[in-house]
Amino acid sequence: MPVLSLSLRTTCLVTVLVVCTRPTVAENRAEETYSQRLTIRFRDSATAERANLKIEPLYNGHHRAVSCRWDDNWTSDNQGTRELMEKFGIRGTWYLNGRDFSPENRPADYLPVAKELLRGGNSIGGHSLTHPYITYFHSNRMFAEMSGVRIEWESALDQPVLSYAYSFVDISPGPERHDVMQRTLDSLTRSGFDHVAEYLSFFENVKMHQELSPIMPAENNPFDEFIKAVDWAYNEDKLTQNYPMITNSMHAWYGTPRLDYGYDELRKRFELLRSLKDVWHCNQNQYAGYRRQYRSATLGEIERIENTVSFTLSRPSISLLNDDTPLTLAVSGTTRDSNTSIECSGCAVVMSDRSEADLIRFHVPHRRDERLPILIGHVANPENTSTLDQLRRDQDFPQLVGGLFADGQRLTLSLRCEEGQRLEDVKVIWRAPIGYDVAPVPLKVNLRSDNSLEAHKSLNPLQKPDAHWGQEHFAAQVDFLLDGQPGRLHLTCQRAGVEPDASLPRDGFSILGPINPGAANTEDLCQIALNEWTKQCWDGKQWKLPDETDITWRASGDDGYVNQEWLNPEYVRTMGTWDTNSQTYLLRSIISCSKRQRARLTISHPRLSRVMVNGHDVVSDEVELEQGENRILVIYPGCEMGFDTQRLAACFLRLSDPETGLRLRDIQYRAF
Structure with a gap:
């Protein structure tokens, strides 16, 4: 098991021991599932009798997934790196800060660049709004940084954002260590992030429900260290079940004054990653969505009748996964030439191009009525006004009027669809800082006869007396069908929180x-x-x-x-x-x-x-x-x-x- 020396110019010199144990899974993970009925018809009853089914840990039954983590907005040559990735068939995720954030404090909208970065099958992840050492912040600000960057990029790109990378790799510093890391992970859960791309060693014996992609030595490490780490990550059996991902990282600084290495170094890394056999080249969002499916999906009781095998597949809703990658199933005890046919309710099954001597694979897409949002919007209420119909409408959904308001011990969500439009199948996920008993689970909301809705959520404080300092940020994620098309609207508001008293040292020195x-x-x-x-x-x-x-x-x-x-x-x-x-x-x-x-x-x-x-x-x-x-x-x-x-x-x-x-x-x- 190698010890990786990570030297980050923007952080510190740390020694990272890569471990293989999976962090403790947090309790009460929200899951909304649906079912699909599948029937496999074999050549004869003997084949049907010996057939065994399983869900593959990775898409298409691959041995490992390969991806990239690239941090920051303006400090890197992200576009040059993306072009080189496309040449090598490498995919990855750019972890961005707020649209207008610049390390030189020069406002500049990064949206045009972000749109280009999506080309080639890439995705966008969250990296906080302002690139802080986030463990310095109180819980309310942590939530604001995390939920804020997710909402900002989802609504700007009309693309779900579900993966996060810690700015400055600031995860568990002393003296709080485990306690402050747990606050960040809980805040990520509340914000809607189901995945992190980080070093494994930080998360040993930690309660987390996020999937985790192990990252390899960063860009300022010698190529020999990168080779050793990739070899270990590819061959270590203990990683196969819990962490079958190899992630190149961390900044696209090649060819810039920030790094001694040029693009020749990056080409060597990409050549090594492309040479790996039996790998799935994907972005981190795809990996996160697939792995959550794999862990949560179940195969019901198998019914065998003559030459058919039937069963029910239960899997998480696509609105929770925020990714539409199909689920790969494998059938052992049969071969491709056994005239196997597969029927599935609500979708068309696709046969895999990867089969083995006595095994076939096939991909089960999501049901046709399970779709990702086509448009994603945001209506902000920074002044926490109760006059919600006066708030500025989102340009993607000018026909939707309303917003979110925090009043005392409850949140109020009001939304009205103008005449001539049809709003239906509305689900709300309430999002609040960790000081409140607000679980981020999808709740169906009934519409009134005038095509409007009003929903409320109690803000019951948890017994965490030090979790309410500073300005409070709240959000409601509303998923719906508008004239039959899936959409998402984020509603947000802010209000003053608890001011620190004199028993706290911040203002007393x-x-x-x-x-x-x-x-x-x-x-x-x-x-x-x-x-x-x-x-x-x-x-x-x-x-x-x-x-x-x-x-x-x-x-x-x-x-x-x-x-x-x-x-x-x-x-x-x-x-x-x-x-x-x-x-x-x-x-x-x-x-x-x-x-x-x-x-x-x-x-x-x-x-x-x-x-x-x-x-x-x-x-x-x-x-x-x-x-x-x-x-x-x-x-x-x-x-x-x-x-x-x-x-x-x-x-x-x-x-x-x-x-x-x-x-x-x-x-x-x-x-x-």
């Missing part, structure tokens, strides 16, 4: 910095702090560094471009950017306690950070808090991003009960 690490090291700064404490002027506004530079404390940090309102309020802002090198910052606060108590301290970069409470070094993960006011100082040294130093934009800080592990809520932070 003063900040000193940035300090060049060469101007003062950690020991220097500790000595300055002790001197100030001894002189009882620790509260002073200015501190003098060893090089005689005076530096002033600020009441709050505003460095960088990261939106302060989006930060999880257990983070105290430092440099406030996604850069991979930081300078030193000092943070201080007065913590008011109603009683004397011990607390467990959890902080990012614990091996580098120094913490002082009431003039004493904190030498373990527990601190003693006095009744009344306590002064805390954090020295957060500048460093380069690495596996143990992934939190440069802000410092995570939590004081919790040592017995229960719960965050202390009877304390207050105050900047000074």
